[in-house]
Amino acid sequence: MAAPPNSTTFSGDVWAELRLADARDVPHIHRLTHQMAEFELLTDLFAATEELLTTTLFPSPTPPPFTSFTALILDLSPSPIVPDASSTIASRRLDLSASPLADPEAAAFASPRGGGRVTAGFVICFPNYSTFLSKPGLYVEDIFVRAPWRRRGLGRMMLSAVAGRAAELGMGRVEWCVLDWNKNAIDFYEGMGADVLPQWRICRLAGAALDKYKGSQEEAAGGKAA
Amino acid sequence: MAAPPNSTTFSGDVWAELRLADARDVPHIHRLTHQMAEFELLTDLFAATEELLTTTLFPSPTPPPFTSFTALILDLSPSPIVPDASSTIASRRLDLSASPLADPEAAAFASPRGGGRVTAGFVICFPNYSTFLSKPGLYVEDIFVRAPWRRRGLGRMMLSAVAGRAAELGMGRVEWCVLDWNKNAIDFYEGMGADVLPQWRICRLAGAALDKYKGSQEEAAGGKAA
Numbered sequence: 001m002a003a004p005p006n007s008t009t010f011s012g013d014v015w016a017e018l019r020l021a022d023a024r025d026v027p028h029i030h031r032l033t034h035q036m037a038e039f040e041l042l043t044d045l046f047a048a049t050e051e052l053l054t055t056t057l058f059p060s061p062t063p064p065p066f067t068s069f070t071a072l073i074l075d076l077s078p079s080p081i082v083p084d085a086s087s088t089i090a091s092r093r094l095d096l097s098a099s100p101l102a103d104p105e106a107a108a109f110a111s112p113r114g115g116g117r118v119t120a121g122f123v124i125c126f127p128n129y130s131t132f133l134s135k136p137g138l139y140v141e142d143i144f145v146r147a148p149w150r151r152r153g154l155g156r157m158m159l160s161a162v163a164g165r166a167a168e169l170g171m172g173r174v175e176w177c178v179l180d181w182n183k184n185a186i187d188f189y190e191g192m193g194a195d196v197l198p199q200w201r202i203c204r205l206a207g208a209a210l211d212k213y214k215g216s217q218e219e220a221a222g223g224k225a226a
Numbered sequence: 227m228a229a230p231p232n233s234t235t236f237s238g239d240v241w242a243e244l245r246l247a248d249a250r251d252v253p254h255i256h257r258l259t260h261q262m263a264e265f266e267l268l269t270d271l272f273a274a275t276e277e278l279l280t281t282t283l284f285p286s287p288t289p290p291p292f293t294s295f296t297a298l299i300l301d302l303s304p305s306p307i308v309p310d311a312s313s314t315i316a317s318r319r320l321d322l323s324a325s326p327l328a329d330p331e332a333a334a335f336a337s338p339r340g341g342g343r344v345t346a347g348f349v350i351c352f353p354n355y356s357t358f359l360s361k362p363g364l365y366v367e368d369i370f371v372r373a374p375w376r377r378r379g380l381g382r383m384m385l386s387a388v389a390g391r392a393a394e395l396g397m398g399r400v401e402w403c404v405l406d407w408n409k410n411a412i413d414f415y416e417g418m419g420a421d422v423l424p425q426w427r428i429c430r431l432a433g434a435a436l437d438k439y440k441g442s443q444e445e446a447a448g449g450k451a452a
Contacts, residue, residue, distance in 0.1 A: 197428045200427075201423060201426075213393050215394075
């Protein structure tokens with residue numbers, strides 16, 4: 001299959017790095033999040049802005065990784081990665097010699113780290129807590145790889161790295177959610193050793209239904225009867 | 227119905243306070259968590275200890291409430307609550323004149339705050355993050371009321387107070403999970419305005435399945451191919 005016009009073709013060896021994001025990555029995180037909303041058929045819930053992403057993910061000072069909201073970026077590089085102890089979470093070589101890869105959005109997703117790198121995915125995670133275990137864990141809010149880079153083991157690399165970090169930090173579990181119709185994802189997660197819990201359902205208060213509770217402590221604190 | 231022996235009977239006016247927990251509340255949190263595990267038929271997952279609860283919920287220094295893992299205690303008092311700005315989250319009067327309440331565990335659950343107060347429930351919550359909203363929210367890990375104190379509006383008071391705090395902090399949503407067979411809870415949550423999301427399933431890596439990812443970054447970082 002010929003690459004589409006303006007597409008960048010990757011072949012031979014390329015190097016993947018999962019690294020801590022910083023504020024320069026926000027435009028890509030914003031656009032990746034929108035692609036994820038499209039994939040999940042949930043664009044009606046999409047309200048992300050670059051300004052909000054910057055202030056909520058990269059406050060000043062930014063807490064240490066994995067102690068609060070943590071964004072990770074997946075970059076692909078045409079040259080070997082030199083791991084940076086302060087930001088590299090995982091890295092590996094990808095052999096594309098048997099099947100070159102055309103990325104039509106490579107220019108739009110040029111990594112702010114330069115060097116011909118392209119941003120191909122991201123992870124957002126944060127600590128959660130299990131009272132039964134009395135231990136923190138990690139909750140993976142998002143894990144996303146752009147379409148041309150899928151089925152190359154990169155999702156596995158990303159989730160393995162997060163799980164590895166959680167295990168090394170002595171955390172009790174790693175959790176995330178999956179849509180029940182996303183059979184490919186469910187098979188993939190189960191193949192990685194995860195249990196998909198059949199009985200639990202998520203409850204959500206948001207928007208106007210949440211706002212109506214503003215001031216409910218004061219009302220209650222006023223001594224109002226049942 | 228006569229109260230069982232050793233039971234404490236509450237009648238007339240009593241006052242409920244939802245307050246920030248501290249390390250003195252850990253023995254009660256531990257026992258309440260075990261009661262919750264029994265209720266949920268999940269005692270096989272119960273591994274909480276007082277030591278772990280203390281170090282994980284009340285590290286030194288303890289972060290400000292609702293910025294990290296946050297434990298709240300529900301106390302019932304035979305005399306009016308004087309709200310304490312540093313710890314009271316919500317309070318209200320409960321009129322038991324029509325139906326006195328026998329609490330067989332009142333002595334075992336005497337509140338460390340004294341004054342004849344008894345601890346009747348707890349909440350554990352922590353911040354989560356929605357990338358679609360680009361905003362933090364609150365995740366309610368546990369909300370539990372001991373059996374004799376149920377159906378008195380106390381669960382509603384607790385969840386309303388947490389939702390109110392989230393709304394006032396400008397958070398985007400409050401989420402929690404419910405077992406799909408717990409029809410009473412689902413009806414209650416929907417009555418409070420929550421959506422119960424039908425499509426999402428929780429995935430969990432824990433125990434040995436998690437531990438096997440230890441060191442997976444190092445392995446990947448070593449340049450191992452796909």
